[in-house]
Amino acid sequence: MKLATYRQAWPLDTVVCPCDVELVEVLEIMEVRGKTLFHFGTGSHHVVGRSLPRPTSRNKVLAVTANREEYEAYIDLVTEDPEIAKLYKVIFCDIYTLSGDILPVFDFVSLFHLCEFYKPERNRYAPLDDEALLALMIERTARGGLLAFYTGSCAYSKARPLIEEEGRRGLIRKLTRHKHLDIYSKL
Secondary structure, X not given: OOOOOOOOOOOOOOOOOXXXXXXXXXXXXXXXXXXXXXXXXXXXXXXXXXXXXXXXXXXXXXXXXXXXXXXXXXXXXXXXXXXXXXXXXXXXXXXXXXXOOOOOOEEEEEOOOOOOOOOHHHHHOOOOOHHHHHHHXXXXXXXXXXXXXXXXXXOHHHHHHHHHHHHHOOOXXXXXXXXXXXXXXXX
16 A cells, blocks of 8 residues: 555635635734644645745744645745745645654644545554544644634535534634634643
């Protein structure tokens, strides 16, 4: 079995998927500055990474993609603008292979694509499913840190019960909504 990768890169199309642009807006509105973020799914546009060098931001982002074209777009981006390279790191991986042993603690986590990609046959090599991925990312979020979920996701109807269960367990609570993003705080 090979690592699960995705052939389709995501160009910026705010009509179909505005979540990354809305995340940049949330970071500005909530005055998130100098924080460490995790971002699931970069898109070939890398809108989140491109927003970082602003003097007001100074956030640092670790993002994941399982698309070769998106990863190559990242390489081109940081080659052309090394200032972005200091603040924005993208790893090429199947997110379901992540481990808490290698992840730092984050101040802000975006899980816009929760429940979109998991396939049970990955159990042969990937230790996580979507429930375990959510639990891991909550664990790796600092107390009082924020988590963002995209309500326009094609799989939000599957993700919402997982998110709500973590709320019932007292691990997170919903703070607000910005356009298509639900923002939670880790308790």
